[in-house]
Amino acid sequence: MKINKKLNVSRSHMRGFTLVEVMVVVVILGILAAIIVPKIMSRPEQARIVKAKQDILAIESALDLYKLDNGVYPSTDQNLQALVTKPTSAPLPSNWKSDGYIQKLPIDPWGEAYQYLNENEKCRIFSYGPKGKEGGNEIGNWNLDDKA
Numbered sequence: 001m002k003i004n005k006k007l008n009v010s011r012s013h014m015r016g017f018t019l020v021e022v023m024v025v026v027v028i029l030g031i032l033a034a035i036i037v038p039k040i041m042s043r044p045e046q047a048r049i050v051k052a053k054q055d056i057l058a059i060e061s062a063l064d065l066y067k068l069d070n071g072v073y074p075s076t077d078q079n080l081q082a083l084v085t086k087p088t089s090a091p092l093p094s095n096w097k098s099d100g101y102i103q104k105l106p107i108d109p110w111g112e113a114y115q116y117l118n119e120n121e122k123c124r125i126f127s128y129g130p131k132g133k134e135g136g137n138e139i140g141n142w143n144l145d146d147k148a
Helices: 002-013 019-040 044-070
Strands: 115-119 122-127
Touching: 019 044, 044 122
Parallel strands: none
Antiparallel strands: 115 122
């Protein structure tokens, strides 16, 4: 009898990782690898592009979690800030996470904010890239597989 109680007690103290925690760790490792490896290989511009792609993937994951909780993506007007602070304009989120979906919005490697458009629930997340303006070589969630 005592053996069964010890077994039950030890199982109740075990705790696994949630999917969100595992995703955060994977994204952090990806960002670290994206920053460190190319610098070692003397490719700073390529490192910036890889970091931008990793940031976009992290933002995209946070947006997917937002949609899972609330049924819709933030509107273009609500912007990516809806991942950090609860929106107060329509469409109001019905089940917004109290601690948000991302701690702080990243800035692209060229010092600019990431851009966001919600076009009929098809979200576009992008950076204008090294040129910093529209019409350059945008890096977005639609072209992440392109070579750096």
